[in-house]
Amino acid sequence: MHIRSFRPRWRVLIVPAAVLSLAAASCGTGSQNTSGDARSASATEPVRGGTLKYALASDPECVDPQQKPQISVRMIGRQLTDSLTEQDPETGEILPWLATSWEVSEDARRFTFHLRKDVTFSDGTPFDAEAVKANFERILRLGAGAPQAIGFIAGYKGTTIVDKYTAEVDFEKPNAQFLQASATQSLGILSPKTVTKDPKAVCLGDISGTGPFTLERYTPQQGVVLKRRDDYAWASPLAKNKGAAYLDRVDLRIIPENGVRTGSLSSGQVDAIETVPTADVATLEKNPGFSLLSAPLPAISIPYIPHVYSPRLRDARVRRALSLGLNRQEIVNAIYAGVYPVATGVLTKANPGYANLGDNLSYDPDQAVRLLEEAGWTKVGKDGIRVNAKGERLSLEIQYVGTGTPAEQMHQLVQQQWKKIGVDFVLKPQKQLPDLTRDKLPYDISTWSQTRGDVDVLRTVYSSFFSNMSMLYGHPDKALDQLLTGLQTTIDTQHRNEIAAKAQARILDQGYAIPVYDLLAIFGISKRVGGFKVDTDGKPIFNDAWKRS
Amino acid sequence: MFDTQSTSATQNAHAAVVDPTVLPAQEVEYSAGRRVRRWVAELVRQPGLVLSLLWVLLVIAWAAAPTVFTSYDPIAANAAHSLRGPSGTYWFGTDNLGRDLYSRVVFGTRQSMQASVVAVGLSLALGAILGMAAGYLGRWVDDLAMRVVDVLIAIPGLLLSMAVVSILGFGVTNVALAVGVAGIPGFARIIRAEVLRIKSSTYFDAAQASGTRTLAILVRHVVPNATGPVLVLAALELGGAVLSVSALSFLGYGSTPPAPEWGSLVSQGRDYMGTAWWLTTFPGLVVALTVLAANRIGRALERTGVEA
Numbered sequence: 003m004h005i006r007s008f009r010p011r012w013r014v015l016i017v018p019a020a021v022l023s024l025a026a027a028s029c030g031t032g033s034q035n036t037s038g039d040a041r042s043a044s045a046t047e048p049v050r051g052g053t054l055k056y057a058l059a060s061d062p063e064c065v066d067p068q069q070k071p072q073i074s075v076r077m078i079g080r081q082l083t084d085s086l087t088e089q090d091p092e093t094g095e096i097l098p099w100l101a102t103s104w105e106v107s108e109d110a111r112r113f114t115f116h117l118r119k120d121v122t123f124s125d126g127t128p129f130d131a132e133a134v135k136a137n138f139e140r141i142l143r144l145g146a147g148a149p150q151a152i153g154f155i156a157g158y159k160g161t162t163i164v165d166k167y168t169a170e171v172d173f174e175k176p177n178a179q180f181l182q183a184s185a186t187q188s189l190g191i192l193s194p195k196t197v198t199k200d201p202k203a204v205c206l207g208d209i210s211g212t213g214p215f216t217l218e219r220y221t222p223q224q225g226v227v228l229k230r231r232d233d234y235a236w237a238s239p240l241a242k243n244k245g246a247a248y249l250d251r252v253d254l255r256i257i258p259e260n261g262v263r264t265g266s267l268s269s270g271q272v273d274a275i276e277t278v279p280t281a282d283v284a285t286l287e288k289n290p291g292f293s294l295l296s297a298p299l300p301a302i303s304i305p306y307i308p309h310v311y312s313p314r315l316r317d318a319r320v321r322r323a324l325s326l327g328l329n330r331q332e333i334v335n336a337i338y339a340g341v342y343p344v345a346t347g348v349l350t351k352a353n354p355g356y357a358n359l360g361d362n363l364s365y366d367p368d369q370a371v372r373l374l375e376e377a378g379w380t381k382v383g384k385d386g387i388r389v390n391a392k393g394e395r396l397s398l399e400i401q402y403v404g405t406g407t408p409a410e411q412m413h414q415l416v417q418q419q420w421k422k423i424g425v426d427f428v429l430k431p432q433k434q435l436p437d438l439t440r441d442k443l444p445y446d447i448s449t450w451s452q453t454r455g456d457v458d459v460l461r462t463v464y465s466s467f468f469s470n471m472s473m474l475y476g477h478p479d480k481a482l483d484q485l486l487t488g489l490q491t492t493i494d495t496q497h498r499n500e501i502a503a504k505a506q507a508r509i510l511d512q513g514y515a516i517p518v519y520d521l522l523a524i525f526g527i528s529k530r531v532g533g534f535k536v537d538t539d540g541k542p543i544f545n546d547a548w549k550r551s
Numbered sequence: 552m553f554d555t556q557s558t559s560a561t562q563n564a565h566a567a568v569v570d571p572t573v574l575p576a577q578e579v580e581y582s583a584g585r586r587v588r589r590w591v592a593e594l595v596r597q598p599g600l601v602l603s604l605l606w607v608l609l610v611i612a613w614a615a616a617p618t619v620f621t622s623y624d625p626i627a628a629n630a631a632h633s634l635r636g637p638s639g640t641y642w643f644g645t646d647n648l649g650r651d652l653y654s655r656v657v658f659g660t661r662q663s664m665q666a667s668v669v670a671v672g673l674s675l676a677l678g679a680i681l682g683m684a685a686g687y688l689g690r691w692v693d694d695l696a697m698r699v700v701d702v703l704i705a706i707p708g709l710l711l712s713m714a715v716v717s718i719l720g721f722g723v724t725n726v727a728l729a730v731g732v733a734g735i736p737g738f739a740r741i742i743r744a745e746v747l748r749i750k751s752s753t754y755f756d757a758a759q760a761s762g763t764r765t766l767a768i769l770v771r772h773v774v775p776n777a778t779g780p781v782l783v784l785a786a787l788e789l790g791g792a793v794l795s796v797s798a799l800s801f802l803g804y805g806s807t808p809p810a811p812e813w814g815s816l817v818s819q820g821r822d823y824m825g826t827a828w829w830l831t832t833f834p835g836l837v838v839a840l841t842v843l844a845a846n847r848i849g850r851a852l853e854r855t856g857v858e859a
Contacts, residue, residue: 261821281823282826332630405803410808411819429808
């Protein structure tokens with residue numbers, strides 16, 4: 003009799019099974035066509051009003067761009083704050099924004115900004131040199147709480163208020179990258195009232211800037227709602243509309259699951275999505291109801307980074323062999339549907355300091371095998387994996403977060419490719435990566451990238467200077483460190499690019515990085531939306547955007 | 552009087568000695584034959600049950616000898632053949648690395664089934680200990696054990712499994728343990744109920760009165776009489792365990808890639824829902840069919856097993 007009592011329990015179990023199979027069965031339909039008059043949408047004039055619904059790929063967890071360097075935070079930061087300068091996505095040139103002009107001293111230690119006089123923060127405070135000073139001093143106070151920003155103003159000596167609208171920023175040491183840094187959201191200007199508040203409260207939404215939108219609310223795990231600022235009149239030089247935004251509101255919804263994000267767009271639940279999965283690019287491209295915007299990011303090309311302190315990776319020949327054993331075209335085709343370009347250097351083509359080193363990144367398994375044999379990995383075991391004289395297997399481990407992701411599938415394919423040259427690539431998914439400095443990671447290979455429209459990104463990632471961001475921290479390559487320090491001493495673009503080119507060549511020759519592909523920021527946009535554009539590191543500028551109701 | 556009484560007593564005694572060798576044997580033969588006939592009738596009447604049995608047999612065969620059923624390596628990538636739809640060459644299509652999905656499903660069976668069987672075994676073993684202790688010893692042991700079970704029941708099974716697996720870390724064994732822990736309360740309750748039922752029976756009193764040791768009573772009288780309902784529950788739980796194991800490996804707690812596993816196959820296909828439906832559909836169907844089949848068999852056992 004008691005057996006009857008299982009039945010309700012069993013029904014609870016059966017529901018997920020049905021859902022699982024239903025979800026699986028219904029997934030083949032793909033996206034539907036929506037409105038057909040796509041052409042007229044782009045031809046019509048901007049419309050005022052309305053709410054743009056936009057799908058974010060991740061929870062920012064904080065809305066203060068000074069504190070958190072993640073792209074989602076900077077993206078929201080861009081709407082709430084403005085920066086002293088702006089960067090042209092095409093040329094990499096620095097353009098005036100809140101600063102109308104500036105001078106940089108020969109030794110790259112003094113930066114004098116002449117500020118706009120008609121700007122106010124959304125809490126009513128006027129924008130002036132005092133505000134600029136207060137912001138830099140806040141970043142100093144935050145210290146490690148603002149990892150990116152503190153790096154940008156490393157060696158900060160002080161800000162002199164020359165007059166109400168002229169601020170002079172001084173550094174102890176040459177800091178040539180600072181001008182470009184002033185265009186980033188990490189140095190976005192917040193209200194003098196905001197900077198004195200508890201950083202945690204600012205993170206959760208008690209924030210005021212000079213931006214085209216104000217924060218209406220931030221609900222963790224759900225989304226962010228931005229409200230237009232009606233008296234806004236100092237838009238970025240990249241925006242056509244210099245006044246208040248057309249949209250009343252921007253409703254940013256957090257939709258981390260790739261398929262759901264695409265589905266939300268194609269079903270009309272949102273008007274635009276970021277990070278379109280490469281698998282869905284072809285489908286959306288064919289669909290007349292949507293357009294795709296694909297922005298190359300000025301970044302480190304997504305690499306595998308061999309840890310130079312790993313016992314099996316101390317020899318540069320082994321690291322080079324790993325690069326030669328990588329069939330990048332196959333990876334891009336199989337994992338990223340051929341959408342992302344194959345890496346042709348340490349930096350992506352969109353970075354102003356990009357050097358083409360494509361010849362260095364060819365697929366040559368025979369040469370890879372020769373290098374491995376020279377390095378002492380001469381015998382091949384029964385399992386196809388190389389063994390050295392001591393009998394150690396050439397087994398390399400990667401730890402990563404996130405299962406079932408394209409990145410994990412890439413690791414699986416790389417595992418196959420490296421097996422052909424006798425290298426065992428061991429995948430170890432983790433809930434969380436160990437919180438250790440870069441020289442202590444208990445595995446052999448990691449991946450890491452950073453987006454920034456300046457060659458200085460090389461110094462951050464491939465020097466030995468920063469304990470949690472620099473790959474060679476604790477194991478310096480003196481020649482490379484010297485080159486990268488040189489980037490700081492001159493503001494002459496030509497000269498900086500020459501130094502950067504040498505550094506990039508050295509990084510590849512020594513096998514400090516194994517670049518794989520260049521990431522693109524891909525947006526899917528409904529044809530109801532017009533004027534959607536993005537800045538240099540792929541953050542939407544909503545000032546020109548409008549939505550046909 | 553005395554004579555007749557004594558005669559009848561001796562006759563009775565005689566019967567008591569002789570008859571057990573004859574009568575129960577007839578009874579066993581009779582009931583076994585009846586049982587077989589009933590099973591056959593049941594099967595004919597219920598083609599769904601036949602299909603379920605065949606499906607479970609196939610899945611067991613996949614787990615036992617995957618190479619017999621497949622002609623492709625489940626791990627070797629063949630990027631030139633990536634994302635091919637289902638066809639005569641690739642029955643379930645291929646994934647984005649060009650691996651045959653059917654092979655991956657078949658090779659994934661062992662991990663999924665092993666984990667599910669281990670999970671149910673663990674639930675059964677720990678549930679039995681807990682349930683027997685509670686039912687047999689009674690009093691404060693019963694109170695304590697049943698409150699522990701109540702607490703476990705209060706937490707939804709999958710949530711409990713996730714909590715356990717996030718403490719234990721990644722891996723198929725850990726997933727099996729986690730799912731097993733969540734199944735303990737069901738078994739503990741049913742076994743306790745069975746023990747209580749048996750405790751109130753006359754043969755139990757007889758065994759106790761004749762001085763049989765506790766362990767012997769448990770092993771000879773309680774365990775055999777409780778197996779029927781417990782087996783039914785085990786069959787039902789197996790279906791649930793397959794689902795939970797797949798769910799956890801879908802969430803990434805299961806096998807380390809590239810080793811295939813049903814849940815992780817669905818997970819890996821989820822970015823391709825719009826472009827390659829087969830990547831999620833086939834592994835999802837296999838999981839669903841297995842769960843349904845185990846459920847169907849459990850129900851059939853319930854109907855026939857309880858009376859027998």
